[in-house]
Amino acid sequence: MNKKCPICYGEDTYLKNQRMSLHQCNTCDHTFTVIDRVEEETYEEDYYLKAHKNWFANPDFKLFENVYNTAKCILGKEKIRLADVGCGQGAFLKHLQSKFKADAPELNGIDIIKNEHPGIKFESGDFLEMKFDVGYNIITSFMVIEHVIDPHLFINKMVESIPNNGVIVVNTINNGSLIYRVARFLNNLGFPTSHDRLYNHHHLQHYTNKSLKTLLEMEGVEVVKIENHNYQLKAVDVPNGSAFMMSFYKLMVAGMFAVSSVLNLGHHQTLYCKKK
Numbered sequence: 001m002n003k004k005c006p007i008c009y010g011e012d013t014y015l016k017n018q019r020m021s022l023h024q025c026n027t028c029d030h031t032f033t034v035i036d037r038v039e040e041e042t043y044e045e046d047y048y049l050k051a052h053k054n055w056f057a058n059p060d061f062k063l064f065e066n067v068y069n070t071a072k073c074i075l076g077k078e079k080i081r082l083a084d085v086g087c088g089q090g091a092f093l094k095h096l097q098s099k100f101k102a103d104a105p106e107l108n109g110i111d112i113i114k115n116e117h118p119g120i121k122f123e124s125g126d127f128l129e130m131k132f133d134v135g136y137n138i139i140t141s142f143m144v145i146e147h148v149i150d151p152h153l154f155i156n157k158m159v160e161s162i163p164n165n166g167v168i169v170v171n172t173i174n175n176g177s178l179i180y181r182v183a184r185f186l187n188n189l190g191f192p193t194s195h196d197r198l199y200n201h202h203h204l205q206h207y208t209n210k211s212l213k214t215l216l217e218m219e220g221v222e223v224v225k226i227e228n229h230n231y232q233l234k235a236v237d238v239p240n241g242s243a244f245m246m247s248f249y250k251l252m253v254a255g256m257f258a259v260s261s262v263l264n265l266g267h268h269q270t271l272y273c274k275k276k
C-alpha cells in the first residue's frame with residue numbers, strides 16, 4: 001500500500017528507493033523516509049561533538065545575519081523577541097547577541113539539551129509540549145524540520161507560539177539542490193556513496209522548495225521569501241577515508257557549490273513566512 005505523504009497527506013506516492021526506505025510524493029514533490037521508531041536518532045552531546053564536528057565548529061555567521069536582518073525587515077518596527085527552536089548550543093543566538101547589540105533583541109533558545117549563557121534565556125525540553133506566555137514575534141528553526149516525524153505538528157506549534165504578523169523562519173536541506181540531483185544521478189549509475197550519505201536515516205524529511213512551501217501554507221502562514229544557498233566549505237563533514245579521497249570529495253563539493261549558486265540550486269533552503 002502507498003504511504004501517505006506527511007506533507008500534503010496525499011496518497012499518490014511510490015517507493016522510490018527500497019534500500020534507503022525512501023518514498024516520493026507525486027503531488028507535492030516531497031521525499032520521505034519511513035523507518036521503525038527504534039531506529040530514530042537521539043540528539044545527545046555526541047551529535048554535536050562527533051558526527052557533525054565540522055558543521056558545528058563552523059557556524060554560518062553570514063546566514064545568521066541574513067536571517068536576522070530579513071526577519072526584522074518583514075516584522076517591521078516592533079522590538080524583537082526571538083525564539084530559536086532546536087537551538088543546539090545556541091550559536092545563532094550568541095552571534096545575534098554580539099552582532100546586534102544596538103537592537104537589544106530579546107533572545108530565547110529551546111532545545112532538548114541544556115544551555116546557559118548570560119543575556120539569553122534557554123529552555124530545555126520538548127518544544128511540542130512547552131507552553132509559552134512570552135509573546136515571541138520571530139521564531140526560527142535551523143536544520144531541525146528534516147528530523148521530525150510529523151512536520152505539521154512542529155510547524156503548527158511554531159505558528160501558535162507567535163501572534164498575527166509574527167515571522168517564522170525555517171531552514172533545512174534542499175532536496176531539489178544540485179548536490180542531491182547529482183547524488184541521485186550517480187546512484188542510478190551504480191555509485192551510491194553520496195546518495196546514501198545524503199539520505200541517511202538521520203534525515204526523515206527531504207524537502208524541495210515546493211514541499212516546504214506546501215507545508216507552511218497548509219499551516220496558515222504566508223511564505224514571503226524563499227532562499228536557496230550554500231555554506232562555508234570548512235563546515236562540510238566529509239566521509240572518513242584516505243587523505244586523497246577526502247580532498248577529492250571537498251573539491252567536488254566546492255565545484256557543485258559554485259555552479260549551484262549560479263543556478264539557484266543551493267544545498268540548503270530558508271523560507272521566511274508571516275502569520276496572517
Ligand SMILES: [Zn+2]
Nearest residue numbers: 005008025028
Ligand atoms: Zn505530498
